[in-house]
Amino acid sequence: MQRIIFSDQFPVTLSSITKMRGKLQKTLIASKIENSLVSKILLAFSESSTNIIIHNNAIEPLFISFSQYQQEYHLAIMDNGFPWDPTTYNSLESDQLSIYSENGRGISLLHSVTDNITYNDSDSSYINHLTLIWEIPSTIYTPSILIVDDDEPTSRLYSAYLEPFFNVSFTTSGRDAIEWLKHNHIDLIISDIRMPDIDGISLRKHVNQNPKIELIRFIFMSSVREKDIIDRACDLGVDDLLHKPVSRDTLLQSIKRVLSRTEQIEQLASSKIQRKISNLLKPQIPSSFDIWKMCFKHRNTGRGGGDILLSHRTADSINITIIDIMGHDEMAKFFSYAYGGYVRGLMKSYTPPLTPSKLLEKLSKIAFDDDLLSHVILTCCSLSLNVNGQLTIASAGHPAPILISNNSASCVNIGGILPGLTPNASYDEMTIDFDRNQRIAIFTDGLFESADTPDRRLHLENKIVDSLINTLNEKIENAISTIISTFDNLAGKPPNDDTLLLLIER
Structure with missing residues (x-):
């Protein structure tokens, strides 16, 4: 499943590349990506963006997205200029060489610093989509x-x-x-x-x-x-x-x-x-609200930050926030407590309540401005369930939710920058008209990443998704028990990372 870590757009000017490179670098460092890999990603971004601006005659802003997909990092750059396909430059016809030529475009360099490259262009919309791919290295810690x-x-x-x-x-x-x-x-x-x-x-x-x-x-x-x-x-x-x-x-x-x-x-x-802080941070959410049913399960390693689940009811909606605090020491647990209290205050202090995107914007601002809280890395997903059957959702670096319906599962493509990386972060919202035969799964990254090796993590993800699909017609309480049992059998007890799974249906 894809997890969007960073997304933004920037003008078609060379000076804007430097500014966007700085934002991307801060995101990569905050995401604890190895320094050698950070250097490769930044080099590939600078080289490809410069080529697009100089050679492609793009007139609209360039779009950039950095995400994690299974055991890979994906850096996507989209433009509306002339197409240039770095995957096939060496087999083009001679009359295309002025556009696609390797000379001055550094295509060999792009291939040398990436593990894979994909490219798609569309004649109808003039949108070219370049994706630079790196395999995620193993994360076994060595003192x-x-x-x-x-x-x-x-x-x-x-x-x-x-x-x-x-x-x-x-x-x-x-x-x-x-x-x-x-x-x-x-x-x-x-x-x-x-x-x-x-x-x-x-x-x-x-x-x-x-x-x-x-x-x-x-x-x-x-x-x-x-x-x-x-x-x-x-x-x-x-x-x-x-x-x-x-x-x-x-x-x-x-x-x-x-x-x-x-x-x-x-x-x-x-x-x-x-133990004391963990008891205070235990996930709490009602089992139902108006037409909605909700059920969650969580697994705690007993170490580090942990996963936070908060909710707040109003007359016509219930607002839910999931936070995943990164880290594996007592300081991370302290930050969990601090952020939990702050977000609980945000959810209860506004009438009408903050929309999911506005809540994330305020959370990101405090994460950027506060000298203490700015030292922690977190992801967050905020949603609102309305009595009219609509679900509104926004995400800040959090794993993409999974929508289950008609014996299939698909990612909800909503994402945004990690909180605290920029002073005035903004977040998109998505509203879903929820059917009675649908169910949505919202979770922290431990659900798919608690296995020991890349192959086992992929196997765990596939089995969890299969379980989500196969239990759609079961009662939500029975379904989540089956799913978390699958997780326990494959990830072990305790798992390598804190894990929280929330199922919602009408």
Whole structure:
């Protein structure tokens, strides 16, 4: 299923490309896409947009859309100029070379930085649709380790020990390590004690005194034997102290013990707060409103932000908002609580209530303006169910809802930019005249992305969609139980990501 992350339009001028590139870059970084892939996407956007403006004689604004489709990222650029097909430029007739020529168009470059390219043109509407495609890389997390030792051969030896299991970097001085830590994320520091310039003890003090890095795990590994120095090192609260020379097995055992012990302590320290906040954020929604029936199921990993489901009734409508807070730590849980309270206030403070698009615009503004809330990434879907049988919906980076009818399922093509990326984001709405033989599924991305591998995620998605179709004629309570049972069997308990599924029917 397609998930629109970003969409916008920009004038047919070269200067506008730079501005749009900046917006796109902010979206990609906020979406936690790897830096190497971000660079490829931005390069492909700049190259293709420049070609369209210079060579295609487009006179209307260019449209851009960035989305996730299954295990791929899609960057779509649409224009109404002359067609140019980068997938077939090398087999064109000679009289077309002035339009399609590779010379100056960088088509080879586009092919080199993408995994696939598709192109469609329409003679009737003069709309050309270029889609640049990248496969989404696996997201298995590997801890990062920094080795600090002025003996470079020793650092290289220990790096060789660890590289099969971790992301390893090394520096040869405490000063270089401090500079390195300013620009890189790290999970564990392994440092010698006795070094020129800034020694290991001074490095440890620096880490302890810097709030941004003070929680990094720390191991001393040194040939120092003097008791007073060892006591000073241990008094700084290090996680382990190893005496050189250190064997490969001893080093690996120490690292694994430190990482697992720290994780256990963090889980114990935050579990009480997690439980309290989770209880406050439990999804709540009535089972019916006028002609509408609603039913939801959710699965909570017990970690991180979580999924929020809020509702507010008025005389002639019920308004529903689903929020997915990204992140897997206690700060993400705090942000869930903060956003939940803010959105609940938005939904109840306006008479008449905010339309779905207006609610998302206000949510995006606070996400952009607030110094605290601007640090979190979230997606949101807002909808209004009216007593006349109409459903109005708007989306901000959220997975596309699925409309089920007549033994088929189709995505509701509504999308918008992630909240908080631009100061004055606007969102489109879609209104559906709902039939009695239809049902709509609204969900967070954990429903399809909780499997371990790309193949298993695709299998999970196909099975969930089949289950949505096959249970259309069942009571909504029985249907959602069957669907979530399918999810549990394929994703496991607990799943890899928080998951919420909401079914709505008349």
